[in-house]
Amino acid sequence: MPLPTGAVPPWLAHALRAQRGPVPWNAVLRGALAAGPLLLAAVAAGRTSVGVVAALGAMLAGINDRPGSRRAAVRRLGVPALVGGGGLLVGSYAGQHTGAVTLTLLLTGLGLVAGAVSAVGPVASGAGTQLLVAAAIGAGMPLPEPGWQRAVFFLGGAGWLLALRLALPTTGPTAGDYRFDGERDAVGAVYDAIGALLEAAGGPDANSRRVALTAALDHAQDALAGPRLRRYASSAAERRLHAQYAAALPLAEAATALAWAGETVPARAAEGPRRLAAAVRTGGQTGPLPAPALPHDRLLSRGGTPVAPVLRALHDALLHAADAFDRGGAADTLHTRRRTAASLVHTALGSAGREYGLRVALCFGASAAVAQALHHARWYGNHSHWYWLPATAVFLVKPDLGPLASRVLCRAAGTVLGAVLFAGLAALLPRPEGLIALVAVSGALIPVATRHFAAQTAVVTVLVLALVMVGGEPQASWSRIGETLLACAIVLLVGHLPALGQRGGTVRARLVRAAEAADAYLAHVLSDGTADDRAGRWILRREAYRALAEARAAIDLAAAELPALARHAEGADEVAATLERLVDTTTACAVQLDDTGRLTRHHTERIAELLDELAVRRERTGLPAPKLPVAV
Numbered sequence: 202m203p204l205p206t207g208a209v210p211p212w213l214a215h216a217l218r219a220q221r222g223p224v225p226w227n228a229v230l231r232g233a234l235a236a237g238p239l240l241l242a243a244v245a246a247g248r249t250s251v252g253v254v255a256a257l258g259a260m261l262a263g264i265n266d267r268p269g270s271r272r273a274a275v276r277r278l279g280v281p282a283l284v285g286g287g288g289l290l291v292g293s294y295a296g297q298h299t300g301a302v303t304l305t306l307l308l309t310g311l312g313l314v315a316g317a318v319s320a321v322g323p324v325a326s327g328a329g330t331q332l333l334v335a336a337a338i339g340a341g342m343p344l345p346e347p348g349w350q351r352a353v354f355f356l357g358g359a360g361w362l363l364a365l366r367l368a369l370p371t372t373g374p375t376a377g378d379y380r381f382d383g384e385r386d387a388v389g390a391v392y393d394a395i396g397a398l399l400e401a402a403g404g405p406d407a408n409s410r411r412v413a414l415t416a417a418l419d420h421a422q423d424a425l426a427g428p429r430l431r432r433y434a435s436s437a438a439e440r441r442l443h444a445q446y447a448a449a450l451p452l453a454e455a456a457t458a459l460a461w462a463g464e465t466v467p468a469r470a471a472e473g474p475r476r477l478a479a480a481v482r483t484g485g486q487t488g489p490l491p492a493p494a495l496p497h498d499r500l501l502s503r504g505g506t507p508v509a510p511v512l513r514a515l516h517d518a519l520l521h522a523a524d525a526f527d528r529g530g531a532a533d534t535l536h537t538r539r540r541t542a543a544s545l546v547h548t549a550l551g552s553a554g555r556e557y558g559l560r561v562a563l564c565f566g567a568s569a570a571v572a573q574a575l576h577h578a579r580w581y582g583n584h585s586h587w588y589w590l591p592a593t594a595v596f597l598v599k600p601d602l603g604p605l606a607s608r609v610l611c612r613a614a615g616t617v618l619g620a621v622l623f624a625g626l627a628a629l630l631p632r633p634e635g636l637i638a639l640v641a642v643s644g645a646l647i648p649v650a651t652r653h654f655a656a657q658t659a660v661v662t663v664l665v666l667a668l669v670m671v672g673g674e675p676q677a678s679w680s681r682i683g684e685t686l687l688a689c690a691i692v693l694l695v696g697h698l699p700a701l702g703q704r705g706g707t708v709r710a711r712l713v714r715a716a717e718a719a720d721a722y723l724a725h726v727l728s729d730g731t732a733d734d735r736a737g738r739w740i741l742r743r744e745a746y747r748a749l750a751e752a753r754a755a756i757d758l759a760a761a762e763l764p765a766l767a768r769h770a771e772g773a774d775e776v777a778a779t780l781e782r783l784v785d786t787t788t789a790c791a792v793q794l795d796d797t798g799r800l801t802r803h804h805t806e807r808i809a810e811l812l813d814e815l816a817v818r819r820e821r822t823g824l825p826a827p828k829l830p831v832a833v
Contacts, residue, residue: 394418449477565595
């Protein structure tokens, strides 16, 4: 029975919330074929410790395995794995050749770097996580192989999962080259999202559908923009997908403008994007597309805005899309700009990077110091596997896994559940065969368990405990529970320390970036001589909406923190909402200018109102004023 609104505090509601969706059977298959078979082969060859390291590499890569294209998977899995191999190398040699104090300082320094770099984006965050976890394992899990061999086998395990990711199909049956099934599904989802927005235009769900369209466009852009050996798409199938994605941009623009006008359209208006989505997935013909027209006596929206220009834009965009689908298209631009090295460094050294880096460094360093103190006090018995405490702290201190209180609660509950479950299974299963089978089953469950942090923690706990027991570590379920609770206490303490960097730094940094992107988009649309530069406009529009989505995600996470932390993001939600309305209005202005070359009074007044409102909210929250002043 669902709890009534307001019955639980936001931080607890977040901890109880789980993602929903179909079971990713292809990811389940990859997980089953990754860590377990590697461990089995190593045990059969008499190199158990090698299998443990390779299975750990496959497990950490599996945590980063997400739906999407193969090109995107190369970066999403490969970059963190390479960085993790480097962390394992550094941790192994540091653990062997340095004392406790020097090792703690070194790990603290790694935490500072990894935390700051994590502010750059999701791939960088995954790389920072693997750097620290692998460094803790290298320093705190004694193995017979030298450090460089551990790194090689770790990379081999991650590479094995990446090879499975590239070789096996990623979605359900689709037509065409199976290598691009992830891209095909992502582009089809964009057209479905456009149809859903058209259906919701003029209704209460229009804004949420516009947000879903932004997410679909972001996902498709990422799916198509993965690493490549050549600068441009080399196959006809890939060029066709690029053209189909490009044809969706004017459709998305027109649908957003129609939703902004608050005007409903006939149900047949959504049929065109739906048929285009089906054509993307099947490779078939679109057939006749229904014209999204209103009766002639409905040329004004309820708010007095002329809708004829928007309808003409929607009609023209559908015709352009149908033509691009029929001809196959030659467009090879994704309307995105690569981030420069200077911008990446600026992000890492900005307020979000500094705040995150300091907290990660303190949590990781403190947990490593406590773990080594417990090791020298014989907390772990006669073995020296002290990696669990600092590795747990790494996962707890990561804000992209949820609010702090939610992470701590889920991590504690998941570890207890996983440790108790493993203790029971370890007493029943034969060794090592049963434990190897348990590793394979746990690897298969990781893609499903990622829907909730507690479930993921439980599955990973079982997998790691089974791995290290096969490797010779005694049963350690109960000590792992104690170490996890210690890590929770450390992270909670550090998370609430005052004056560490700038509170709310991540929210502030993303809001500033979103505001700058909105300013640049508005300046471009209202500038003379840019009417024909639609490609440049679409680049800026995509950057503005993507930056807003990232800011909104950071705000939602901050709002679900404990009150002592959530108060630092007060007012940010109102700023983001104003920016969203401003960007939507800018999109409507662009469509109007394309059709008539001038704005209506309603457009100019709305822009002026939003700029005034934004100036007031910026002053209240301390955000800087726009760098590009715009006269309306």
